[in-house]
Amino acid sequence: MAVLHNRISQKELKQRLLEEKEPRTTISFYHYFPVADPQQFRDELYRNLEQLSVFGRIYVAHEGINAQISVPSSRFEALKAFLYSIAPLNGIRLNVAVDDDGKSFWVLKVKVREKIVADGITDPGFDMQNRGKYVNAEQFNVLTDDPDTIVVDMRNHYEFEVGHFEQAIEVPSDTFKEQLPMAADMLKEAKDKNIIMYCTGGIRCEKASAYMLHKGFKNVFHLEGGIINYANQIKEKGLPSKFHGKNFVFDNRLGERITEEIIARCHQCGKPADTHVNCANEGCHLLFIQCEECRQKWEGCCSKDCQDFIQLPEEEQKELRKGIDKGRNVFNKSRARLRPKLTDLQREE
Secondary structure, three states, X not given: OOOOOOOOOHHHHHHHHHHOOOOEEEEXXXXXXXXXXXXXXXXXXXXXXHHOOOEEEEEEEOOEEEEEEEEEHXXXXXXXXXXXXXXXXXXXXXEEOOOOOOOOOOOEEEEEOXXXXXXXXXXXXXXXXOOOEEEOHHHHHHHOOOOOOEEEEOOOHHHHXXXXXXXXXXXXXXXXXXXXXXXXXHOHHHOXXXXXXXXXXXXXXXXXXXXXXXXXXXXXXXXXXXXXXXXXXXXXXXXXXXXXXXXXXXXXXXXXXXXXXXXXXXXXXXXXXXXXEEOOOOOOOOEEEOOHHHHHXXXXXXXXXXXXXXXXXXXXHHHHHOOOOOOOOEOEOOOOEOOHHHHHHHHHO
């Protein structure tokens, strides 16, 4: 019987990726459709994608599929042919990464989840088939020229911070399931206006558009393929970009540049910067923005405490890390939840 999961260490897999000679193409895609047996569907995907040397992260649920993957560039057409051989996925849009080094993933993980996007929706009357209208890049630019159009960013605060569309409204929450009711409440006086939802690749804003219609909004749109598809379309068609900065992505790159503008600042010194990093202290792993000067000064750490920690012998570090639950460890400047270490560090500057 075939092994349907990885058995090689992460360290070895990363090394293999670095030694690869052939370039890889990073792709994301999703589709809401009924999946009768998610486990069986998951196993079929794993068998076929492993044969194509696909790496990445895929979630399967009764409501559909959500995938962020990379494939050797010479096998892109074979991957496309396999995906299109699955009837509900035939013709699905494959978002090709904008700023890609091919090093986004080094292992294939296909997991069964309750939902492909955690939304907190329990109302049995909610219907994903009743969703907003797609708009492409050209239509988005035209619609957003109308001052009565409201643009809503359905991403997290740290994604919004490094890049977003002109005049976009940020919904200040940490999770998508918090955002949905918050967005509906924020816009309750604008139920007859044009509302355009957007996100990274389309999966969150598509569900958000259905939620808004469910809550009685009338003219709801969502950006087809999200920021990734928008960036590719404006490049192909020579359109002006209404997106400014960098698009945060959930893989090893942590971002892809859409425009040269840097609209965020280093969380340590305050200089213009938009490079997200995880603290080099594995017991902290805080996601924050760090400029190159601070990276060198603090050795990739978020604070003096963490910098001192990584100087300890590895075995001592491992012992001290035992039992630590990092959870969703993200620096959130916009809501003033400053970690003491960062606050102390800034006082030293």
